Amino acid sequence: MLSKNQASHIRSLKIKKFREEHGQFVAEGGRLVTDLLNSSFTVLSIYADEDWLAGNRSLLEKRNVPCIPVTAGEMERITALATPGPALAVVGIPATPQPGELSTLGGNGRLFLALDDIRDPGNLGTILRVADWFGIDAVLCSAATVDLYNPKVVQATMGSIARVKVFDGDLPGMIATLSEAGHHDRSHPPRQGPRTLTVYGSFLDGESLYSQDLHRGGVIVIGNESRGVSPDLLPLISHRLLVPSFGESGRPRAESLNASVATALICAEFRRQQSNKSMQ
Amino acid sequence: MLSKNQASHIRSLKIKKFREEHGQFVAEGGRLVTDLLNSSFTVLSIYADEDWLAGNRSLLEKRNVPCIPVTAGEMERITALATPGPALAVVGIPATPQPGELSTLGGNGRLFLALDDIRDPGNLGTILRVADWFGIDAVLCSAATVDLYNPKVVQATMGSIARVKVFDGDLPGMIATLSEAGHHDRSHPPRQGPRTLTVYGSFLDGESLYSQDLHRGGVIVIGNESRGVSPDLLPLISHRLLVPSFGESGRPRAESLNASVATALICAEFRRQQSNKSMQ
Numbered sequence: 001m002l003s004k005n006q007a008s009h010i011r012s013l014k015i016k017k018f019r020e021e022h023g024q025f026v027a028e029g030g031r032l033v034t035d036l037l038n039s040s041f042t043v044l045s046i047y048a049d050e051d052w053l054a055g056n057r058s059l060l061e062k063r064n065v066p067c068i069p070v071t072a073g074e075m076e077r078i079t080a081l082a083t084p085g086p087a088l089a090v091v092g093i094p095a096t097p098q099p100g101e102l103s104t105l106g107g108n109g110r111l112f113l114a115l116d117d118i119r120d121p122g123n124l125g126t127i128l129r130v131a132d133w134f135g136i137d138a139v140l141c142s143a144a145t146v147d148l149y150n151p152k153v154v155q156a157t158m159g160s161i162a163r164v165k166v167f168d169g170d171l172p173g174m175i176a177t178l179s180e181a182g183h184h185d186r187s188h189p190p191r192q193g194p195r196t197l198t199v200y201g202s203f204l205d206g207e208s209l210y211s212q213d214l215h216r217g218g219v220i221v222i223g224n225e226s227r228g229v230s231p232d233l234l235p236l237i238s239h240r241l242l243v244p245s246f247g248e249s250g251r252p253r254a255e256s257l258n259a260s261v262a263t264a265l266i267c268a269e270f271r272r273q274q275s276n277k278s279m280q
Numbered sequence: 281m282l283s284k285n286q287a288s289h290i291r292s293l294k295i296k297k298f299r300e301e302h303g304q305f306v307a308e309g310g311r312l313v314t315d316l317l318n319s320s321f322t323v324l325s326i327y328a329d330e331d332w333l334a335g336n337r338s339l340l341e342k343r344n345v346p347c348i349p350v351t352a353g354e355m356e357r358i359t360a361l362a363t364p365g366p367a368l369a370v371v372g373i374p375a376t377p378q379p380g381e382l383s384t385l386g387g388n389g390r391l392f393l394a395l396d397d398i399r400d401p402g403n404l405g406t407i408l409r410v411a412d413w414f415g416i417d418a419v420l421c422s423a424a425t426v427d428l429y430n431p432k433v434v435q436a437t438m439g440s441i442a443r444v445k446v447f448d449g450d451l452p453g454m455i456a457t458l459s460e461a462g463h464h465d466r467s468h469p470p471r472q473g474p475r476t477l478t479v480y481g482s483f484l485d486g487e488s489l490y491s492q493d494l495h496r497g498g499v500i501v502i503g504n505e506s507r508g509v510s511p512d513l514l515p516l517i518s519h520r521l522l523v524p525s526f527g528e529s530g531r532p533r534a535e536s537l538n539a540s541v542a543t544a545l546i547c548a549e550f551r552r553q554q555s556n557k558s559m560q
Contacts, residue, residue, distance in 0.1 A: 031535075035532075122402060126541060129534050129538060130537065130538075132533050133523075133525045133533060133534045134526045134527075135525070135526040135527025135528075135531075135533070158534065159534070160533075160534050163533065163534075210555070243413075245414065245415070246413070246414045246415040246554075252315075252318070252443060253412050253413060253415070253440075254409050254410075254412035254439070257410065257413055257544070258410075258436075260541060261410060261541055261544045264541045264544060264545055265544055268523065268545050271524075271526040274526075275490070275524075
């Protein structure tokens with residue numbers, strides 16, 4: 001039975017201010033909720049129909065999460081979805097990992113995504129799903145990137161939010177931590193070696209990514225949907241990549257690709273070259 | 281000056297029934313409207329702010345389109361967007377091309393997309409944008425695919441709706457028209473030859489697309505977002521393609537890719553192999 005207070009608390013978490021105040025966000029859908037129960041996230045409470053609760057009893061007992069059975073009518077009052085799923089979880093927002101941790105991540109062929117002000121929640125969610133599929137070591141988000149815990153982002157990740165490591169804040173600083181550019185910064189000691197990475201960016205006037213040797217991995221900077229990569233990141237980028245279009249030259253065509261599509265195409269080409277190399 | 285009748289007519293076109301009744305749809309945004317003015321679509325009227333009208337005067341005179349200057353407040357009353365653009369066009373829905381026309385399209389390395397019940401408007405729009413970028417000869421939509429003239433689809437195409445050839449209706453029939461499978465149908469005479477195409481499908485249990493020889497082009501079947509390719513299309517598909525994921529085996533990861541992302545990855549690999557082949 002859903003109380004009035006519970007309903008208004010859950011609804012308040014649609015708004016970033018209240019998510020930050022409470023350190024909580026909402027995740028909806030049966031699969032997403034079980035993905036979170038099987039992750040390192042702290043699931044604080046679950047609102048679900050009786051069937052779903054019964055079907056997931058052993059997992060719920062193992063994780064010892066308070067469960068509130070709700071009717072379809074009660075779910076309608078708390079959902080952010082047009083078509084609500086059988087379960088909704090209130091989840092603790094984990095502490096943001098420290099940027100210093102970045103340099104410890106990944107093995108050979110390390111690959112990171114740096115998101116420079118991605119504004120559309122669907123794009124950010126889809127990018128996390130892509131990052132999960134391609135085994136990206138971490139996703140770095142600029143301060144102006146849409147909030148990771150926005151309900152539309154959480155939904156579009158389709159559960160990948162439970163698995164992908166995300167850092168946010170000072171994007172140039174995080175890129176410098178990972179990259180060869182780190183040694184240009186006088187406040188850090190010079191560093192160079194097998195752990196430093198090349199920084200790539202996606203540009204409409206770049207060179208075809210199929211003509212580049214990408215098997216060593218790197219950091220891929222994805223610019224904002226309308227204005228591309230910010231000027232303050234340009235000095236950090238040593239290779240400008242383009243996903244080539246196709247067809248008669250001079251024929252009018254799409255001006256650009258969707259940001260999540262471009263991200264996927266670039267990640268796939270890195271991973272394809274790395275697989276080829278490892279088979280040689 | 282926007283009349284009450286004009287405003288209610290434009291708003292009615294958000295609904296498929298009224299789009300079909302009037303044979304009209306709405307396109308919004310400065311770039312999208314100029315793309316349509318430069319296409320074979322019939323733009324019936326334009327509602328825009330004075331600056332936009334002044335900036336596009338020569339194009340508007342050339343196309344002889346009635347223009348209605350509107351204020352920001354008037355635009356608010358007719359827009360379907362959260363952030364309205366400077367221009368909105370009412371456009372005639374063109375006659376659906378005849379399936380017979382399909383076999384006349386494209387040259388060497390012909391490539392077609394067959395969409396099997398894509399339901400999300402954002403996905404369909406993004407797929408058209410991808411099709412435009414990769415020079416796809418035509419996109420074939422099943423009858424249950426979301427309406428091409430849904431405002432969210434039109435918006436997500438970012439103008440590609442003006443350039444990509446779209447067929448809809450009997451998807452198995454259209455695929456058979458293009459494919460070698462055509463000669464299995466006793467009602468058609470046997471056909472085989474350089475114009476017949478291989479039919480590929482996207483499957484989570486398929487073979488890596490990077491291990492396939494794709495340079496001849498073909499028809500790519502993209503299944504519904506939740507349930508994949510329909511059973512009635514399976515007999516038409518001769519090659520099952522998978523976009524491989526990456527990372528330690530056994531590690532939990534995303535269950536699938538977004539439909540528009542998967543489409544882009546497959547189209548890109550066809551075009552990459554075709555480019556390589558043409559350079560040999």
